Amino acid sequence: MFWFMPDQEAAVRLIGLRKSFGPVEAVSGIDLEIADGEFFAMLGPSGSGKTTVLRMIAGFESPTAGMVELGGVDVTRLAPFERDVNTVFQDYALFPHMSVLDNVEYGLRVKKVPRSERRERALAALGSVRLDGFERRRPSQLSGGQRQRVALARALVNRPRVLLLDEPLGALDLKLREEMQVELKSIQREVGITFLFVTHDQEEALTMSDRVAVFDQGRIEQVGTPAEVYERPATPFVASFVGTSNLISGDAAHAVLGKGGTYSVRPEKLRLSDLDAAVGADEHSATGTVAEVVYAGPATRFVVDLDVGGRLVALQQNLQVSSMEVTELRGSRVRLVWNRRHEFAIAS
Amino acid sequence: MDPRLDGDQGLMTATAAPGVHAPPGGPRRRLAAFLHRHARVRLSLLLSAPMAWLGAAYLGSLAALFVTAFWSVDTFTGNLVKEFTWANFRDIVTGEVYRTIALRSLGVAVLVTLIDLVIAFPMAFAMAKLASPRAQRWLVIAVLTPLWASYLVKAYAWRVLLSAGGVLGWGYGLGATVLTLSYLWLPYMILPIYAGLERLPNSLLDAAGDLGARGWRTFRTVVWPLTFPAVAAGSIFTFSLSLGDYIAVKIVGGSSQLIGNVVYDNIGAANNLPFAAAVATVPVVIMLFYLAAVRRTGALENL
Structure with missing residues (x-):
């Protein structure tokens, strides 16, 4: 050889x-x-x-x-x-x-x-x-x-x-x-x-x-x-x-994911939904308040303060909505939903 | 009330009069604003003093020199004869002695320039490209320090060094003159080259090495062409300073004479100011040729 x-x-x-x-x-x-x-x-x-x-x-x-x-x-x-x-x-x-x-x-x-x-x-x-x-x-x-x-x-x-x-x-x-x-x-x-x-x-x-x-x-x-x-x-x-850090750790991890440690979810994997939206069996979710809305042309970034503590950024495509409509969402109550396979444990 | 004037208009004229549209502040402020708006006035004010100096003191004295060069001296009375004559220049061109001295002066100036270049370039390169920022500062100070000492002190120091009983003991003469002048003008060669090398990006040296060039080739194809304007600037200093010098040669030159000595002797001992002026135009003309040659290389465009 x-x-x-x-x-x-x-x-x-x-x-x-x-x-x-x-x-x-x-x-x-x-x-x-x-x-x-x-x-x-x-x-x-x-x-x-x-x-x-x-x-x-x-x-x-x-x-x-x-x-x-x-x-x-x-x-x-x-x-x-x-x-x-x-x-x-x-x-x-x-x-x-x-x-x-x-x-x-x-x-x-x-x-x-x-x-x-x-x-x-x-x-x-x-x-x-x-x-x-x-x-x-x-x-x-x-x-x-x-x-x-x-x-x-x-x-x-x-x-x-x-x-x-x-x-x-x-x-x-x-x-x-x-x-x-x-x-x-x-x-x-x-x-x-x-x-x-x-x-x-x-x-x-x-x-x-x-x-x-x-x-x-x-x-x-x-x-x-x-x-x-x-x-x-x-x-x-x-x-x-590399990208926006969306970390869930400590008490928030226990409350939302039911486990300890630090986890990362990318912003575009999060789905912005109504508070009473259905959550699938393979999904996790967390409720919170929209603290900031950043309109960036093709997409919008929503900064959401979680009720259990911590802050996540969700990136949503502006498929139907305009800048007027998304900015009105500031201060509203939302539920963030994501598939479990998109959350990853990070060694601290 | 005037029927053509309603209340509003009256109010406008009343408030707009002195306070609102006129710039606030006194005459100094108004002057500053005026200068700000008139760039040409500002420029001419700034340049008037230096231009007056350049025109009257510098170019004026040179013009006087040229005019004097065409006069003569009454050999009996020693008085100036202010009549146009080519006699002085004819004497210089036909006189074997003057031609020898002019050529010798030219040779000394060229030699001093070359010696300074050979010493200054590696020194400037080490300062600009190899030394740490701290060492760089010290080296610049070291190069500048000799300029703070009097010219005469340095020339006499060399006289002592070169005297028969001195440390070097090589004796006086043309060689000693070249050596002393090289020492005296070295900083004027180092500093422009150092500045030129400072401006040369290190990445160009890296790039040449990266493309396979060794040290000498990098120097020949990248460093030298790009620092040539700086070298030319330095050489103008060393060349012209050497060409006009007459003190160093008096101190360490032994019996040898340069153009400067002829000028000096004709002003002093011979009391022939017109002839001295005519001789003094020789280095000026040589310098003009030198500058023209440097200009042809394109070096002056990047100064």
Whole structure:
């Protein structure tokens, strides 16, 4: 079976990775395996250590302890230019004194790829990010979204084993960000390169990636598919950071669920009903008063203070109602109903 | 009551008169409001003093220098003869001595600039990119400190160092002059390059390394082209300061002479102000050529 091993090597493997800056420990022991061809997200608030981990994989920072393996090879002590990874930087880091084409060709020129092949590959890369005809422009003559795509082309043209993306969509406006999310995903499927990207935007992580690692205070709180992380958060931190935290704990848990501990239910799983609404055998429910109504176009968030203590947020699609009608519900008495299989115990 | 005026209108005129529409407060407030509304007036008020200085004191004296350069001196009486003549410039161009001295001065200025560049760039790079913020502050202070000491003190310190019995004991001459001038003008090269490197985003260095470039290549293709304007700015300082200097060469230069010495000697000993003015235009012209050359590289556009 040995000969199968190289194919099964993880694209990236982190073993006991730590990094301290003076007295501050930014990364406190990370173990992680990312499979070949995976679109992997490192999600966490700022200061959670995710960018430092990315920089250690790229080689810009050297770890205080632990190991970085790329394709089964230990690269912990190698310089950035010796590693088969490329990075899309948060500020894009395009060379301002070079044309778009020279930027994209830079890596190939360093690797002494012959001129004609270089040109051909660079033009193909620019084509794949839909920037044909922009070769002669300077980065300063491009919009934010175009610069972002040049940065992507400049990295992809080298066909690295792993592409690292540091908050790649952070500087774009909402509309463009949503477009690029779809585009990045399709580009990744086309080229088949492992994408490892860092973001603080939970929606971005959930929509784009195959798997997500949720970071907090230099540690990984949970690794899993977007659905796993969202539907079954492993810790209270994950529950609150990924989506809205709807926790039922203590006396409320005893009163409503008939058991102790901490449980999470996602807002869209809650159904807003009349006080005397029927509750099915496989359902739980709790009564309360609507404290706040937040109308958000396609849906409305109802903040409900439970009679047994605690507060839950319910998200309802605005299928028939208008903003006038929903805001009138403020202060009214309601019953929240949800299916039992949507409540999950959380380790505190 | 006036039939054309109803009660309301009367009330309006009564209350609207001084208090409501006029800006509250005294003349200072009104002046501030006026300046706020008239940006051009504000700008010209702010610039009038510096422009007067630049025009009268700076450009005026330069113009006087050029005019004087075309006069001559009566050799018997020593009085100025205010009549136009090319004689001074003819003497400079045809005189072997002056050509040698001009070329020597040019050589010294180029050499000092190159030496300062070679020393300043690594220093500025370490300050801007490698040092911790704390060390960075101290290094900037260390670079600035020599500027607080008098020029003469520093030049004489080098004289002592270089004297036959001194620590270095290399003696005086053109080499000693170059060395001393390099020392004197080094901060003027370090600081602009440091500022230029500060503005260079670290991510560009990371990006070059990420794309496979080693140190030298990163320097050649990214750092140097992007900091060249800063280097040009620094070189303008070191070049022009060296070109005009005559004190350092007097102190450590031994018997060698630079353009500055010729100017000085003609003002003092020879009492030939017009000739001194003509000689003084030589470094000005060289500087104009130098600035034109720097401009051609496009470095001045990003200053």
